[in-house]
Structures are given as structure tokens and as C-alpha cells.
Amino acid sequence: MGHKSDKKLIVNGKRADGRELDQMRPIEMQIGLVNRANGSALVKFGDTHAIAAAYGPRELMPRHKQEADRGIIRTRYNMAPFSVDDRKAPGSDRRSTELSKVIRLALHPVVFVQDFPKATVDVYIEILQADGSTRVTGINAASLAMAAAGVPMTDLVTACSAGKIDGKLVSDLNGIEDNFGEADLGYAMIPSKNMVTLLQMDGALTKEELVTLLNMAKESCKKIYEMEMKVLKEKYEKALE
Ligand code: UDP
Numbered sequence: 001m002g003h004k005s006d007k008k009l010i011v012n013g014k015r016a017d018g019r020e021l022d023q024m025r026p027i028e029m030q031i032g033l034v035n036r037a038n039g040s041a042l043v044k045f046g047d048t049h050a051i052a053a054a055y056g057p058r059e060l061m062p063r064h065k066q067e068a069d070r071g072i073i074r075t076r077y078n079m080a081p082f083s084v085d086d087r088k089a090p091g092s093d094r095r096s097t098e099l100s101k102v103i104r105l106a107l108h109p110v111v112f113v114q115d116f117p118k119a120t121v122d123v124y125i126e127i128l129q130a131d132g133s134t135r136v137t138g139i140n141a142a143s144l145a146m147a148a149a150g151v152p153m154t155d156l157v158t159a160c161s162a163g164k165i166d167g168k169l170v171s172d173l174n175g176i177e178d179n180f181g182e183a184d185l186g187y188a189m190i191p192s193k194n195m196v197t198l199l200q201m202d203g204a205l206t207k208e209e210l211v212t213l214l215n216m217a218k219e220s221c222k223k224i225y226e227m228e229m230k231v232l233k234e235k236y237e238k239a240l241e
Helices: 094-110 134-149 175-180 207-240
Strands: 027-031 041-043 048-059 072-079 121-128 158-163 167-172 184-189 195-203
Touching: 027 134, 027 195, 027 207, 041 134, 041 195, 048 134, 048 195, 072 094, 072 207, 094 121, 094 134, 094 184, 094 195, 121 134, 134 158, 134 184, 134 195, 158 207, 167 195, 167 207
Parallel strands: 072 121
Antiparallel strands: 027 041, 041 048, 048 121, 158 167, 158 184, 184 195
């Protein structure tokens, strides 16, 4: 992000990939593709594809790590070596450690951890293809996977990105926009509570721009929420037939 370049991100009022400024990439969601997991989901934002698998609540081992009065949530964000053009070195690094942590903190507020003392919910997030906004795509996948696993939750957590490219404010940054834009924002919220659980920003914005971007992110999150509810309902209505 923020590298000066001659790359044109907006041409004739449209983004390089043909999108309007406030348009998200095509979104696809699917639940239940990892059979061994208690719940799983695949979420695609354009060419960014994230799969999440949730296990638990299950007994936390070793026992000395258990909390007597509540459960814990563990998350692991990982980018597959083949997810980017130049092979990503396998294994964890500073970035994936940070993302695993912020994703856990974004999800934690919706979970009734007091309902499963001494236990853990483990959520693994694998980025299969990376083209910008992987952390927020991963949060959506994780939240759906947890809901599908039957983890006690008040609501889903929905997430999206927004930013500034070629001087314009836009929704859902792709990789090039993230790399060559002026600012990018990662955002997650609990729709039913209107509560923000992730807010990260890279780059420079005026106060007014930030306020506009936060509103744009909220609108995007609402659309994502509707899609998530629909995919969950479809899955479980079918199961009840
Ligand atoms: N990226 C990459 N290799 C890396 C890390 C990131 O190619 O090792 C790309 C990828 O497309 C990613 C984007 O850079 O989506 C932006 O990464 P950032 O750290 O801003 O997080 P994200 O936007 O994916 O949440």
C-alpha cells in the first residue's frame, strides 16, 4: 500500500477491473466442505478465496491452559504457498501471527465463552487465493464456520475492506488497489449490535474521508450479512426437510 506509481487504478470513473467505486467484487459463500470439521465455510471475494474450518467447543489440552469459568477461542490465519504469484514461504511469519490475533479479537465478542468452560473453539483459516482483503474474507469464512459448527454466538461477525485509490473512496480493495492505493481499511462488525470488532488502517486519510469510508464499510457489511444469513438458512432448512 502507498507505493507511488504511475499505475492507473481508476479510468473514466471506473476501477481498473470495471467496478463502480462502491461496488464489491462478486461474492460467493458455501458452507460445509470440510467433513471432519464441526463447521466449515468457503468465502470468495473475487479472486480472494478463504476457507475456514471450526472445531469445538472441545476440551482444551493441556489442562493447565484451561480456564475454569470460560472457554477460549484459538485462530490460525495461513496463506497457502500457492495463493500468490510469487510463492509465499510456508509457515507462520509476523504478518500471519498478527492476523491470527486480530481475527480472534474480531470474533471473540460474539461468542458465549462462559457456556463452555475448560474448552476451546479452534478456527483454522486458509487463504487459497490472495488478491487483497484476505483478513476480512477470512473473518467472514471463520464466522460462518463457527455458526455452522453450532458454537454459541449472539450473531455473526461480518467484515469488509474499503480504501482510497487515485484520490477516490472505494469498497472492497483488490490486491493491486491495496498495493498501489493511498489508504486501506479493514473493518468488521456485529450487525445486530452495530458494534465494530476490527478497525485497522494503513495510509493517510482526512477525518471526513475516514467517516465516509466507515459508512461505506458498514453498508458493505450489511450486504454481506444478508448473504451470510441466506446461505446459513438455506443449508439448515434443507437439513430439516
Ligand atoms: N500479499 C502478497 N504476499 C504476502 C502478503 C500479502 O501477495 O505475503 C498480497 C495479497 O494479495 C494480500 C495483499 O497483499 O491480500 C494485502 O495484504 P495485507 O497485508 O494488506 O492484508 P489483507 O488486505 O490481505 O488483509
